[in-house]
Amino acid sequence: MADPDAALNFIIVGASVAGLASAIALKASRHNVLVLEKESQLGGPSSIPNGCARVPPNGSKILFDWGLESQTRAKANIGSGFDVYKYDGGIAPDRDFVGINRWNPELLSEARGDFVQFRHQDLLRILYDEAIKPSKFLQSHDKLPPRVTVLFGEEVVSVDCDSSSVTLRSGEIHMGEAIIGADGPGGIVRRALLQEEDIDPESCDVPTGMALYGAVIPKALVVEHPDLATFYEFPESTVGMGSNRGLITCAAGKEKDVTIWVYTPDSSQDGTWTEEAELKLADVMGSCDPQIKKLANLAGPATCVQIKECHELESWVSESGRVLVLGDAAHPFPAASLHTYSTTLEDAAFLGKIFSHTRNSERVPEFLRDRCALIREADKQYIGVVTAADELLEASMRVNQAAGRNIMDGEESNLQQMLDEMRMVFSYDPADDADEWWMSWGRMRGFAEQ
């Protein structure tokens, strides 16, 4: 008979945002975690400067709740909003300004968070330091603190969903009560779940024909060019709306280096966040404002990540109920989406909260299945918020700007709906949701078992 007070042993594949955040949340629920990361160092090779990790209030609230507010404020740039311009403003000497959106203080206070712009690497470092920090709490069964161990340079090459084990490239095998795939959209754990559903992992994610090129320009270099002031002055983030191309810039971290992301049809390279793109950023810009071109010319090495229509897994949990995916492995968003980091932090917070209610390993499948159903519903709403810009929307934004309003605050129904959805997404609290699930369903099942 299993000891009902014994901590569970989780294995997490991947030490990026999903993996490290899940380790923090499970440690707080007094479980043991082994994290296996294929790269030899946190965040992978350092030859490509890291871009911006945008964490909206629903994500930063989780960091604050975990006691990481001072670390966040020490490293991150708190975003004020964004300016919207046309990507290709035509022959006018100045950029074609559509309007400005300031993050509404009421919305932020309702959401209990800030709109935070980290350097990706800084966010990873904060999560890593917190994950490996010794716990103040003891596990009730053996009076030992819960342990988080992170091993780098350990690539998982196969996952056995039935025995809940992983095999490393070295041949070593690790077993746990549950395996969490936090290894991204191309990861081995998502592949294992796709195969269970008879889906071919090689062909199920279909390129849309667009790629995201990303690069970083040090602030010291940008400020030498006063005509580029819009990229580094208030509100320190811009959107460039184009047809078949688009631009996002944001000033990341305390350094406020400018991250430039360009959505372009000019490359079919299936690259990653850590390898240098075959083409230079300046070569894939197409027709754009001179200022945008100038910024692109200042950029260092770029990365190229394809935008794919990713297959949605039927279930984020294996048939055995012992293996699940979280973060981009569960719900791959298009690269650099607004909600990718916050949704990933929410996954982790929910998981940790659910496993604070039980130490019964027999109940792993039940908890995970219900959790996954809930997030999938939330995801559909997020994607609705992210897929925005069209001509009608642009016209509504211009009307608002002309009337001296925030471009998202107007009475036009499409903008109002976007704002309402954003308010709902930002104010989501995964820990409350997990508690509610437990009070309504999980607890009752426990009584029935007794």
Ligand SMILES: Cc1cc2nc3c(=O)[nH]c(=O)nc-3n(C[C@H](O)[C@H](O)[C@H](O)COP(=O)(O)OP(=O)(O)OC[C@H]3O[C@@H](n4cnc5c(N)ncnc54)[C@H](O)[C@@H]3O)c2cc1C
């Ligand atoms: C190095 C890097 C830099 C990034 N920079 C940005 C950025 O600047 N802006 C942005 O918007 N998004 C960025 N992203 C994407 C962003 O991290 C994710 O979209 C989001 O945070 C969800 O993260 P995740 O942890 O689910 O997945 P990911 O961040 O993709 O992490 C997956 C992790 O799993 C590891 N892994 C994969 N396969 C294996 C295996 N077989 N065995 C062991 N480990 C494995 C990977 O090395 C990686 O560390 C970056 C991703 C990476 C990997």
